[in-house]
Amino acid sequence: MSSTRKILLILGFLSTLAVIALIAVAVTQNKPLPKNIKYGIVLDAGSSHTNLYVYEWPAEKENDTGVVKQVEVCKVEGPGISGYSHATEKAGPSLAQCLQQAKEVIPSTQHKETPVYLGATAGMRLLRLENESAADEVLSSVETTLRLAPFNFQGARIITGQEEGAYGWITINYLLGSFKQSGWKKLLHSLKSTSETSGALDLGGASTQITFVSKELSSESPENQLYFRLYGKDYQVYTHSFLCYGKDQALQQKLARDLQTVESSSLLDPCFHRGYQRTINISDFFKNPCTSDKKKQLPFSQLYIEGEGDYQKCRENIQKLFDKTNCPYSSCSFNGIYLPPLQGDFGAFSAFYFVMNFLNLAGEASPVPLNKVTRTIESFCARPWQEVKTMYQNIKEKYLSEYCFSGAYILSLLENGYEFTEDNWQRIHFLGKIGSSDAGWTLGYMLNLTNMIPAEEPAVPPLSHGSYVGLMVLCSLVLVSVLLFAWLLFHKPKCLQKGVV
Numbered sequence: 001m002s003s004t005r006k007i008l009l010i011l012g013f014l015s016t017l018a019v020i021a022l023i024a025v026a027v028t029q030n031k032p033l034p035k036n037i038k039y040g041i042v043l044d045a046g047s048s049h050t051n052l053y054v055y056e057w058p059a060e061k062e063n064d065t066g067v068v069k070q071v072e073v074c075k076v077e078g079p080g081i082s083g084y085s086h087a088t089e090k091a092g093p094s095l096a097q098c099l100q101q102a103k104e105v106i107p108s109t110q111h112k113e114t115p116v117y118l119g120a121t122a123g124m125r126l127l128r129l130e131n132e133s134a135a136d137e138v139l140s141s142v143e144t145t146l147r148l149a150p151f152n153f154q155g156a157r158i159i160t161g162q163e164e165g166a167y168g169w170i171t172i173n174y175l176l177g178s179f180k181q182s183g184w185k186k187l188l189h190s191l192k193s194t195s196e197t198s199g200a201l202d203l204g205g206a207s208t209q210i211t212f213v214s215k216e217l218s219s220e221s222p223e224n225q226l227y228f229r230l231y232g233k234d235y236q237v238y239t240h241s242f243l244c245y246g247k248d249q250a251l252q253q254k255l256a257r258d259l260q261t262v263e264s265s266s267l268l269d270p271c272f273h274r275g276y277q278r279t280i281n282i283s284d285f286f287k288n289p290c291t292s293d294k295k296k297q298l299p300f301s302q303l304y305i306e307g308e309g310d311y312q313k314c315r316e317n318i319q320k321l322f323d324k325t326n327c328p329y330s331s332c333s334f335n336g337i338y339l340p341p342l343q344g345d346f347g348a349f350s351a352f353y354f355v356m357n358f359l360n361l362a363g364e365a366s367p368v369p370l371n372k373v374t375r376t377i378e379s380f381c382a383r384p385w386q387e388v389k390t391m392y393q394n395i396k397e398k399y400l401s402e403y404c405f406s407g408a409y410i411l412s413l414l415e416n417g418y419e420f421t422e423d424n425w426q427r428i429h430f431l432g433k434i435g436s437s438d439a440g441w442t443l444g445y446m447l448n449l450t451n452m453i454p455a456e457e458p459a460v461p462p463l464s465h466g467s468y469v470g471l472m473v474l475c476s477l478v479l480v481s482v483l484l485f486a487w488l489l490f491h492k493p494k495c496l497q498k499g500v501v
């Protein structure tokens with residue numbers, strides 16, 4: 001064997017060895033590391049009920065956007081915690097069953113390090129206004145129960161309407177991936193310049209929130225203004241929470257107004273179906289801070305409501321809840337509250353979604369035009385109660401009987417309250433979940449309290465580790481081939497010379 005051939009063989013052998021070594025490195029480097037999962041628990045103590053959420057995320061990716069996922073939701077049996085004002089010691093124990101469920105979902109080795117937060121919203125804000133000591137007792141009862149659970153208790157408090165709006169906005173934009181894109185996606189997005197955030201519309205039982213980024217946000221109303229720096233970008237956000245404008249309290253407000261003009265103990269209500277009947281107790285009715293300013297002495301203790309099923313009349317009736325007469329700012333929604341011009345897309349969740357989804361108007365594929373929405377609600381309201389009840393036998397009567405009112409209320413709030421028009425109505429997206437996570441304030445609350453949203457963008461290499469190793473292997477292969485080719489070209493071995501091969 002000639003010496004050139006020997007060298008060629010050795011070179012070939014070495015290159016093969018190098019390639020094998022590189023592939024081995026690539027494979028071992030990319031072996032999935034043992035999963036290190038972290039968990040967090042948030043209890044949403046709403047006015048109508050409490051939900052317990054369990055979230056999980058990979059420990060090493062804590063600061064990436066979109067990595068925290070909801071893995072469990074547990075609906076607490078019975079009323080919201082504010083419903084325990086007459087038996088405050090029972091508020092905490094009502095959470096036991098859902099805490100047990102959380103214990104089963106989260107591996108026991110992780111219990112001690114899993115943070116648990118409870119945030120109470122409008123129901124407790126109202127109870128605090130009505131009876132502060134009862135509200136304190138309810139909170140200390142839930143705190144006692146949560147401290148006894150094996151998790152890392154981080155607090156139980158009433159959150160403000162501003163926080164509720166802000167965290168709802170953070171949740172949906174975190175889940176939609178509006179805050180940050182990494183690697184190639186970021187480049188694509190910067191080319192298309194589509195890194196806009198979505199506004200958030202939340203309709204609860206006792207309050208409703210509107211939150212969105214506004215370019216024209218002036219300093220007219222500082223209490224409606226929020227500034228965030230998230231992943232290296234500044235956001236100027238408008239938010240407002242209307243206490244007493246959640247759908248249950250809006251109905252109470254409407255009935256309080258109706259009671260001002262009733263002449264007998266029976267009332268014909270256009271917002272309920274024909275043939276529907278309901279009785280309400282007057283004695284407690286005006287204790288509620290949402291109705292107390294309409295307090296009136298009445299010669300009867302019970303009010304008999306009978307449905308009339310008239311959408312137009314119902315809308316007119318509801319419209320009176322939105323006072324548009326005075327506005328001390330450049331523009332207002334209602335009741336003299338500042339509202340800058342509406343901007344961008346909106347995600348509408350909780351009761352906005354429950355109601356529109358029931359009426360097949362959530363338009364998951366493409367938004368349903370406003371005139372079709374109106375027609376559908378109008379014809380739903382006109383259906384007799386017996387027919388509705390027979391058709392939807394497995395829906396709770398409380399929910400079913402109120403879809404007509406709720407549909408009309410949602411349209412009033414959005415059209416008359418916030419002044420959405422036929423055009424920008426199409427920018428409202430009714431959504432219950434984004435991926436596996438419910439839309440709501442809880443995820444944003446946890447992300448904030450666990451410092452999982454950095455103010456500055458973490459320095460992330462443009463390529464993932466896998467792509468980096470792959471690219472290195474590819475480059476090395478190309479380099480070896482080029483070297484071999486060059487060597488063959490300049491030192492043409494005898495075996496390759498004409499006549500020899």
Ligand SMILES: Nc1nc2c(ncn2[C@@H]2O[C@H](COP(=O)(O)OP(=O)(O)OP(=O)(O)O)[C@@H](O)[C@H]2O)c(=O)[nH]1
Nearest residue numbers: 046047048049121122204205206207350351354399
């Ligand atoms: N149709 C229907 N209504 C629901 C459902 N869950 C809750 N609701 C009702 O929808 C309204 C809003 O519910 P939530 O968003 O849970 O309200 P909440 O958090 O208890 O109330 P806030 O403290 O004001 O936020 C209430 O009137 C509930 O009774 C559901 O699954 N279907």
Ligand SMILES: [Ca+2]
Nearest residue numbers: 046121204350
């Ligand atoms: Ca809520």
